[in-house]
Amino acid sequence: MTRQRQIILQELRSVKTHPSADELYEMVRMRLPHISLGTVYRNLEILSELGEIQKIEITGKLKRFDGNIHPHYHLRCLNCNRIDDVPEHIHFDFDLSLNEATGYAITGHRLEFVGLCPECSEHHSHRLSLKLDDLVKKQNQTSYEAVKIS
Numbered sequence: 001m002t003r004q005r006q007i008i009l010q011e012l013r014s015v016k017t018h019p020s021a022d023e024l025y026e027m028v029r030m031r032l033p034h035i036s037l038g039t040v041y042r043n044l045e046i047l048s049e050l051g052e053i054q055k056i057e058i059t060g061k062l063k064r065f066d067g068n069i070h071p072h073y074h075l076r077c078l079n080c081n082r083i084d085d086v087p088e089h090i091h092f093d094f095d096l097s098l099n100e101a102t103g104y105a106i107t108g109h110r111l112e113f114v115g116l117c118p119e120c121s122e123h124h125s126h127r128l129s130l131k132l133d134d135l136v137k138k139q140n141q142t143s144y145e146a147v148k149i150s
């Protein structure tokens with residue numbers, strides 16, 4: 001692993017904010033002033049392929065990255081786009097019941113919780129850039145990935 005890639009990985013693992021490539025670029029530049037945004041992008045893709053980091057795909061939005069590769073769910077604020085981890089002690093066990101109900105051999109699932117973060121819901125009326133109705137329209141659908149056994 002190159003030094004650049006190592007530093008990108010260290011920076012990403014040091015935060016829980018799930019930064020975008022651009023945000024990570026700003027963080028990494030403190031330590032590698034000559035790095036380009038393209039290099040950060042490329043290394044993030046490689047790190048994600050290597051399984052060292054997680055890529056969080058948000059429909060129609062910037063990709064965000066996560067240094068925590070343990071399976072976990074995310075909460076996303078529809079107003080400020082903050083992303084937090086769902087606490088580890090909260091469990092969801094869909095795969096088994098869905099397997100029984102559909103016959104699919106479920107290999108995984110993607111699930112994102114959306115709503116308003118504590119700050120945005122507290123300052124609801126002042127800070128919301130959109131009405132709640134519009135926020136609900138912005139929600140992404142839950143998607144499942146599954147493989148059918150023949």
Ligand SMILES: [Zn+2]
Nearest residue numbers: 077080117120
């Ligand atoms: Zn928020």
Ligand SMILES: [Zn+2]
Nearest residue numbers: 066068084085
């Ligand atoms: Zn996360």
